[in-house]
Amino acid sequence: MSKKKIGVIVVIVLLVIAAAAGGFWFLLGRGNGKAGNGDKVYVEKVSSMMNTNNGVQNRYSGVVEPQESWEVKKDGEKVVKEIYVKEGDAVEAGTPLFAYDTQDIQDKIATAKLEMEGINNEISDYYNQIETLKSERAEVSEDDKFQYTTQIQTIQTTIKQAQYNKESKRVEIERLEESLNHAAVSSEISGTVKSISENGYDQYTGEELPFITVLATGDYRVKGTVNEQNIWALSPGTPVLLRSRMDEEQTWSGSITEVDTTNQVTGGGNNGFVASDGGMETATKYPFYVALDSTEGLILGQHLYIELDMGQQEVKEGVWLYESYLVMEEGGSYVWADNGKQRLEKRSVELGEYDETMGMYQILSGITEDDYITYPMPALYEGVQTVTNAEEVDYSSPMYQEETEGGMDDGMGGSMDGSMEDGSMDGSMDGSMDGSMEDGSMDGSMDEGIEGSMDGGVDETMDGGMENGTKDSGTDGDGNGDDVPEGGDAEPEVAE
Numbered sequence: 001m002s003k004k005k006i007g008v009i010v011v012i013v014l015l016v017i018a019a020a021a022g023g024f025w026f027l028l029g030r031g032n033g034k035a036g037n038g039d040k041v042y043v044e045k046v047s048s049m050m051n052t053n054n055g056v057q058n059r060y061s062g063v064v065e066p067q068e069s070w071e072v073k074k075d076g077e078k079v080v081k082e083i084y085v086k087e088g089d090a091v092e093a094g095t096p097l098f099a100y101d102t103q104d105i106q107d108k109i110a111t112a113k114l115e116m117e118g119i120n121n122e123i124s125d126y127y128n129q130i131e132t133l134k135s136e137r138a139e140v141s142e143d144d145k146f147q148y149t150t151q152i153q154t155i156q157t158t159i160k161q162a163q164y165n166k167e168s169k170r171v172e173i174e175r176l177e178e179s180l181n182h183a184a185v186s187s188e189i190s191g192t193v194k195s196i197s198e199n200g201y202d203q204y205t206g207e208e209l210p211f212i213t214v215l216a217t218g219d220y221r222v223k224g225t226v227n228e229q230n231i232w233a234l235s236p237g238t239p240v241l242l243r244s245r246m247d248e249e250q251t252w253s254g255s256i257t258e259v260d261t262t263n264q265v266t267g268g269g270n271n272g273f274v275a276s277d278g279g280m281e282t283a284t285k286y287p288f289y290v291a292l293d294s295t296e297g298l299i300l301g302q303h304l305y306i307e308l309d310m311g312q313q314e315v316k317e318g319v320w321l322y323e324s325y326l327v328m329e330e331g332g333s334y335v336w337a338d339n340g341k342q343r344l345e346k347r348s349v350e351l352g353e354y355d356e357t358m359g360m361y362q363i364l365s366g367i368t369e370d371d372y373i374t375y376p377m378p379a380l381y382e383g384v385q386t387v388t389n390a391e392e393v394d395y396s397s398p399m400y401q402e403e404t405e406g407g408m409d410d411g412m413g414g415s416m417d418g419s420m421e422d423g424s425m426d427g428s429m430d431g432s433m434d435g436s437m438e439d440g441s442m443d444g445s446m447d448e449g450i451e452g453s454m455d456g457g458v459d460e461t462m463d464g465g466m467e468n469g470t471k472d473s474g475t476d477g478d479g480n481g482d483d484v485p486e487g488g489d490a491e492p493e494v495a496e
Contacts, residue, residue, distance in 0.1 A: 038397035043372035062224035071210035239309040338372040
């Protein structure tokens with residue numbers, strides 16, 4: 001065989017291998033999401049993630065209240081004649097709050113006194129009857145005395161019942177007179193009128209409410225609520241952080257003083273729901289109380305968020321990341337980061353100190369505060385398009401379908417099985433070699449060899465490689481690149 005023919009054969013084989021490789025990498029390019037399959041992932045700036053609680057802390061609702069309050073419950077038997085104060089009024093100890101209508105009480109006292117007089121008259125009559133019977137008994141025979149004695153004993157029993165009724169009526173009159181003397185109700189403490197409930201109950205829940213509540217003047221505390229599932233996390237002495245609902249950057253510190261498991265929080269929509277085997281059930285809530293280190297800037301009735309103080313206010317120097325954003329392997333750690341071209345890449349990072357309380361690692365190198373990263377979902381791959389607007393992410397795209405329908409294992413398995421077993425490698429390589437060697441490269445002239453090689457080798461490559469498995473099997477049968485080949489993390493850079 002001449003050197004010229006050998007050279008032609010080598011050239012043709014190289015061309016065929018190059019064509020097969022190009023087709024293979026083209027398919028991988030489709031599998032990595034760069035052919036418009038819609039995969040996008042939201043990335044956030046590292047600086048925006050640092051020194052925040054990242055949503056990992058439970059938050060409890062709380063309201064500012066005084067250390068002491070005084071409640072007045074309305075007497076259900078009385079009618080309020082006049083209320084002297086309104087909500088928000090400042091009062092001193094002894095300030096009249098409201099007064100009952102006394103006319104009804106006066107009428108009841110007059111009636112009770114008349115009844116008392118009638119009972120006294122009855123008792124007096126009974127004693128007179130006894131004296132009369134005793135006189136008559138002394139003049140009758142011994143046989144008839146027994147009948148008189150029985151009558152006297154019966155009247156004596158009636159007197160005892162009348163005396164009991166008299167005592168009951170006396171107590172009733174005293175109670176009415178006492179009520180009359182307290183017809184005007186005054187505050188027992190100095191403070192602010194928090195609420196007035198003229199009905200004495202919540203019109204929506206039916207819960208009994210104080211008629212008037214006065215909040216004492218002095219230091220504040222915060223009353224929070226916790227449901228039965230999270231109450232175990234709270235205990236007296238636990239430090240907490242309190243945030244304004246209007247401006248979460250405005251905070252106060254304090255510690256839990258009491259977790260009240262004996263009094264449930266009822267009504268007012270305070271109870272939530274928890275999942276159970278039978279569906280959703282009501283979750284019981286309990287109050288707990290927080291002593292504040294400082295009350296500056298707080299007002300009575302202000303609503304706050306309460307969270308356990310885990311050091312989230314501490315400002316750390318350098319780059320720190322929550323460990324959930326890190327992928328740790330034996331060979332090192334990495335994050336999924338934007339490569340500066342709106343494409344995702346694996347970025348190796350060097351770890352420093354670990355804050356066990358916050359669950360954060362110090363990042364010595366690999367990323368800066370200006371980099372953008374994303375949460376490491378199992379279905380991520382290098383080359384996927386990155387966006388900084390979460391609304392641009394289409395969660396129905398193939399990557400998120402893999403996430404919900406079996407993850408990366410199914411996608412990689414199907415891709416590799418289709419590529420390797422269904423003929424992508426055999427068809428392309430065998431076809432190219434058979435075509436180039438058998439269809440004229442060895443026997444024909446240079447022109448015939450080239451023509452035969454191109455006709456046989458390249459055609460066979462495209463027919464065998466693309467049709468016998470590479471085009472279809474490597475992508476899940478429909479050529480849309482839904483399945484991502486295993487080990488494809490580094491390959492998209494070649495395709496690009």
